[in-house]
Amino acid sequence: MKHLIREVFLEEGYVFATRAADIAREAGHTRPARLASNENPFPPSPKAVKAATDVLPNANRYPDETNREFIAALKKRHGDYRFVASVGMDGIIDTVIRTFITDGDPVAVATPTYSYYGLAVRAQGGATVSVPRKEDFSVDPASFCRDAAGTKLAFLCTPNNPTGTTETTETVAQICENYEGILFLDCAYIEFDGTDYRPLMKKFDNLIIGRTMSKAYSLAGLRVGYAFVPAWYEPFYNRAATPFTLNMVSQAAGAAALRDTVHVKTIVSVVQEWRQRFIDECPFPVVPGGANFVMVDVAPRTAEDVVTELAQKGVIVRSCASFPGLPDHYIRVSIGEPWENEAFITAIGEIYQP
Numbered sequence: 001m002k003h004l005i006r007e008v009f010l011e012e013g014y015v016f017a018t019r020a021a022d023i024a025r026e027a028g029h030t031r032p033a034r035l036a037s038n039e040n041p042f043p044p045s046p047k048a049v050k051a052a053t054d055v056l057p058n059a060n061r062y063p064d065e066t067n068r069e070f071i072a073a074l075k076k077r078h079g080d081y082r083f084v085a086s087v088g089m090d091g092i093i094d095t096v097i098r099t100f101i102t103d104g105d106p107v108a109v110a111t112p113t114y115s116y117y118g119l120a121v122r123a124q125g126g127a128t129v130s131v132p133r134k135e136d137f138s139v140d141p142a143s144f145c146r147d148a149a150g151t152k153l154a155f156l157c158t159p160n161n162p163t164g165t166t167e168t169t170e171t172v173a174q175i176c177e178n179y180e181g182i183l184f185l186d187c188a189y190i191e192f193d194g195t196d197y198r199p200l201m202k203k204f205d206n207l208i209i210g211r212t213m214s215k216a217y218s219l220a221g222l223r224v225g226y227a228f229v230p231a232w233y234e235p236f237y238n239r240a241a242t243p244f245t246l247n248m249v250s251q252a253a254g255a256a257a258l259r260d261t262v263h264v265k266t267i268v269s270v271v272q273e274w275r276q277r278f279i280d281e282c283p284f285p286v287v288p289g290g291a292n293f294v295m296v297d298v299a300p301r302t303a304e305d306v307v308t309e310l311a312q313k314g315v316i317v318r319s320c321a322s323f324p325g326l327p328d329h330y331i332r333v334s335i336g337e338p339w340e341n342e343a344f345i346t347a348i349g350e351i352y353q354p
């Protein structure tokens with residue numbers, strides 16, 4: 001029956017990096033340092049855990065389809081903006097694409113970047129137009145607008161996965177002003193950087209800012225994503241979304257996590273301290289970035305070699321070779337628990353040959 005499947009799904013989907021974990025296991029590391037998937041190594045806020053547990057007995061009922069408690073917590077945290085919520089930011093990305101893109105529509109993507117945009121666009125019948133970043137991985141607004149001209153939708157990730165590069169608010173404002181389509185600004189890692197794009201929502205009606213509770217808020221397992229959307233767009237988004245978006249556990253945990261501002265602040269400052277130590281102590285050059293990971297240039301070595309050697313030493317990191325548009329000498333290293341970070345600094349020091 002396979003011939004009935006649409007061609008687009010016969011290609012390989014999202015690539016999870018599991019090879020390094022296999023190498024570490026074969027080398028006898030039962031508890032390797034896991035620095036390949038940008039998760040938060042710290043558990044969620046205890047208040048979020050309690051809120052999640054408290055609602056479980058009500059799970060016979062459908063959740064609140066308006067996500068009322070979660071949206072109220074977002075407004076308290078960010079101010080009076082319009083929000084939509086979904087099953088991770090990936091769910092938001094899917095629904096946004098569904099509202100704009102149909103067969104053959106081109107979608108601009110600032111590359112190299114997160115691979116799911118391309119997969120989701122193709123699943124909807126669209127085609128991606130790669131908008132290359134500059135040599136330092138930042139985005140030039142004028143060339144972005146030139147390359148993206150004629151597209152209805154564009155994706156720009158800041159801080160960018162996997163490079164870590166953060167765009168200024170001026171760059172984003174210039175794009176919003178000169179691009180005729182909708183700009184989806186993916187801010188999955190923004191809490192670790194602090195650049196504030198939110199005020200741009202008041203100025204532009206072609207900007208959507210995607211956020212997630214998977215990274216700074218330690219709720220990856222509960223799949224909580226949300227977005228700042230223009231008021232005119234909200235009803236169309238809701239028509240394209242599934243009837244129930246967040247489940248009740250995710251809604252409760254997400255709201256409680258947003259209210260626990262101390263917890264997230266502590267995590268962010270620990271991550272920022274470690275990011276600086278990675279920059280200072282990694283013997284290879286680290287690309288300047290604002291996320292909870294760093295991208296390291298391991299030239300003249302290849303990413304593949306370094307990932308393998310680190311795995312043999314019990315440290316799992318991600319090769320960036322699978323990111324279209326990146327040469328094969330970059331690795332991405334997430335900031336993990338202190339012992340994991342120490343293990344990386346030691347291991348990369350052993351690998352480096354001046």
Ligand SMILES: *Cc1c(COP(=O)(O)O)cnc(C)c1O
Pocket residue numbers: 038087088089090091114157161186188211212213214220223224225
């Ligand atoms: C992790 C990540 C997401 C998706 O996050 P979820 O909310 O867990 O779906 C989106 N964009 C980027 C760039 C990411 O790294």
